[in-house]
Amino acid sequence: MTNSTILVVIALLAVIAFAVVRQKSVAVVSGATDTLHSLPRYHGYYASLMVLLPGLAVLALWAVSGKTIVENLILAGLPDAIADSNAERLDLLINRIRLIAENGTGIETSEHLLAAAERFNRLYGMGIVATLLLSMGASAAGYLYAARKVVAEFRARPRFEKILHGLLALSSFLAIAITIGIVASLIFESLRFFQQVPLDEFVFGVKWSPQTALRIDQIAAEGAFGAVPLFAGTFLIAFIAMIVAGPIGLLAAIYLTQYAGPATRNVAKPVLEILAGVPTVVYGFFAALTVAPLFRDAGIVMGLDVASESALAAGVVMGIMIIPFVSSLSDDALMAVPDSIKQGSLALGATPAETIVRVLLPAALPGIASSFLLAVSRAIGETMIVVMAAGMRPNLTANPLEAVTTVTVQIVALLTGDQEFNSTKTLSAFALGLALFVTTLVFNIFALQLVRRYRQAYD
Amino acid sequence: MLNAAIESENEALSPPKMTIRDVHVHYGDIHAVKGVTLDLRPDQVTALIGPSGCGKSTLLRCMNRMNDTIADCRVEGQVFLDGQDIYDSQIDVVQLRARVGMVFQKPNPFPKSIYDNVAYGPRIHGLATDRDALDEIVEASLEKAGLWQEVKDRLDQVGTALSGGQQQRLCIARAIAVNPEVILMDEPCSSLDPIATAKVEALIDELSARYAIVIVTHSMQQAARVSQKTVFFHLGEMIEYGDTTQMFTAPREDRTRDYITGRIG
Numbered sequence: 152m153t154n155s156t157i158l159v160v161i162a163l164l165a166v167i168a169f170a171v172v173r174q175k176s177v178a179v180v181s182g183a184t185d186t187l188h189s190l191p192r193y194h195g196y197y198a199s200l201m202v203l204l205p206g207l208a209v210l211a212l213w214a215v216s217g218k219t220i221v222e223n224l225i226l227a228g229l230p231d232a233i234a235d236s237n238a239e240r241l242d243l244l245i246n247r248i249r250l251i252a253e254n255g256t257g258i259e260t261s262e263h264l265l266a267a268a269e270r271f272n273r274l275y276g277m278g279i280v281a282t283l284l285l286s287m288g289a290s291a292a293g294y295l296y297a298a299r300k301v302v303a304e305f306r307a308r309p310r311f312e313k314i315l316h317g318l319l320a321l322s323s324f325l326a327i328a329i330t331i332g333i334v335a336s337l338i339f340e341s342l343r344f345f346q347q348v349p350l351d352e353f354v355f356g357v358k359w360s361p362q363t364a365l366r367i368d369q370i371a372a373e374g375a376f377g378a379v380p381l382f383a384g385t386f387l388i389a390f391i392a393m394i395v396a397g398p399i400g401l402l403a404a405i406y407l408t409q410y411a412g413p414a415t416r417n418v419a420k421p422v423l424e425i426l427a428g429v430p431t432v433v434y435g436f437f438a439a440l441t442v443a444p445l446f447r448d449a450g451i452v453m454g455l456d457v458a459s460e461s462a463l464a465a466g467v468v469m470g471i472m473i474i475p476f477v478s479s480l481s482d483d484a485l486m487a488v489p490d491s492i493k494q495g496s497l498a499l500g501a502t503p504a505e506t507i508v509r510v511l512l513p514a515a516l517p518g519i520a521s522s523f524l525l526a527v528s529r530a531i532g533e534t535m536i537v538v539m540a541a542g543m544r545p546n547l548t549a550n551p552l553e554a555v556t557t558v559t560v561q562i563v564a565l566l567t568g569d570q571e572f573n574s575t576k577t578l579s580a581f582a583l584g585l586a587l588f589v590t591t592l593v594f595n596i597f598a599l600q601l602v603r604r605y606r607q608a609y610d
Numbered sequence: 611m612l613n614a615a616i617e618s619e620n621e622a623l624s625p626p627k628m629t630i631r632d633v634h635v636h637y638g639d640i641h642a643v644k645g646v647t648l649d650l651r652p653d654q655v656t657a658l659i660g661p662s663g664c665g666k667s668t669l670l671r672c673m674n675r676m677n678d679t680i681a682d683c684r685v686e687g688q689v690f691l692d693g694q695d696i697y698d699s700q701i702d703v704v705q706l707r708a709r710v711g712m713v714f715q716k717p718n719p720f721p722k723s724i725y726d727n728v729a730y731g732p733r734i735h736g737l738a739t740d741r742d743a744l745d746e747i748v749e750a751s752l753e754k755a756g757l758w759q760e761v762k763d764r765l766d767q768v769g770t771a772l773s774g775g776q777q778q779r780l781c782i783a784r785a786i787a788v789n790p791e792v793i794l795m796d797e798p799c800s801s802l803d804p805i806a807t808a809k810v811e812a813l814i815d816e817l818s819a820r821y822a823i824v825i826v827t828h829s830m831q832q833a834a835r836v837s838q839k840t841v842f843f844h845l846g847e848m849i850e851y852g853d854t855t856q857m858f859t860a861p862r863e864d865r866t867r868d869y870i871t872g873r874i875g
Contacts, residue, residue: 500708
């Protein structure tokens, strides 16, 4: 028996409660359902929630804390000689016991470990049975509570709606709490990094070389954590991407909103938005295997020295990727300009082009600007294309023909493969992540601010 | 009988500014305007009245070809401006709209400054050679629209920040600025309060000396107050055309009387 069995049992109980209480509510008024305050099905819904929630609460409690409780019981039962060792060793011990408990004895021969593993399994099994009984008991209590309430006057519908309301609020709260948790862990780990590397070195340093010695006597680089080359590379690629995506996206939006007929628009808009659905890894190998060699060969013809992992190739492909962002958001901004204004301009004898340039674009400018900003923040945070198509070597340059690396590429490089968790090198990934997060956050806030001001103009 | 009345009138007066001959308008399968024939005099206000959906706004939008912007709209018949067919393929619609201005139901100033709103038309048509000339046009237009005194100290403020009535007079100033010959007004007061309405009506009266004005309105009183000629439409057909006073005191047609007295609509 596992936790999911308990889940199924509770769900079954809830379904039964729904059917029974629904029937009961009809019976209570001897079939005259119009005398019920709430429809029979709302009595049913209410009862099934009353069964579901207490049962699930017990199960959730067990799922979160069950193993820890059992572990502590095991530890308490170990011989004193072992139990007295330090925390890390105990951790290891518990892990070994659980491994034996879950996967069989294997090569383990230590008597007391085998005994402990057996105890673990026994206790855990008891725990599950206890949880099943407890949750069924809680569900039964919920059922009795709900069943007792079935009278004509009982306001089952408002009660049900209220509980539903609470559950919805809980979901949104959870989403926010998780986000805050992620940011908090990012900040926490970054603080540990900044204890080892001063903030000004990170922010203003122009050398990035995160190789640090693993052992004290090892010959290795000192380690330099200046993030400037990484951000320079990131912004260079994002800039190239915007040079591609900005004009194409905006012109596409203008064409689709102002010139294209409904038939063209109905085809072209979804197709353009499909571009946004292409997995970035596909763009990545498109950039690495098609575009980058193409640029290099073109460079040879023109006598230019183009790196095989040039910023240009990565930037251009990233630009193609973010075209739909620009076009779709600019499209919305242009569509939001009231048609009456456009008519007013046309009625004054302005041509469609004059109307677009002199009236529609200025009116939609905040929306268009915010679409650009959102696209930039997307370009800055984009990882897969640059991992595949941009270089690995930090390079402080403005020349798009050279290879540069980006923040995201370095984070991937830092955290790929084996790494020591407490080293400055690993922690630097969190600092980079935080810096990246702050950068895109600033862009997003700025963009949303623009959109908000823009909305006010037409209300 | 209607045509005969128009013909007899033609002999007595100066040539009409616009002549509409047997105009039909279709929106897809809907026959919105059914054979309208009408003359517009250069120094008169003509009111188009009738219940909603009777085709009066559609007819108005035929006179500056704003119907062109509607995808499945089809216009048959002829509309002449100074004897020239405006639906002729040789006609430049941009030129036409500079000569036939339009004021819309809802004030629709551009989200630009008051000055730029008025200067918009002169700029695109190149009516002013330098800044001074443009300033003059803007001032004169706002003056004619009766708005100059209210806005002369804040020309750089955004036009959408004005009150509804001021916005509508700004739109009228904007239309006047390109020096049109005809001004079409599509229920210009329907979103205004009575005081703003009175101001716009007084303005229409003043402007009628210089421009041929066609106004679509749902208000009988407004038609009676501002117009010299009234046309009554019903279900896409032109039912009656005549002097406003005669129309409101002794309508020839029963349907006109029913509408004016509120029995159909």
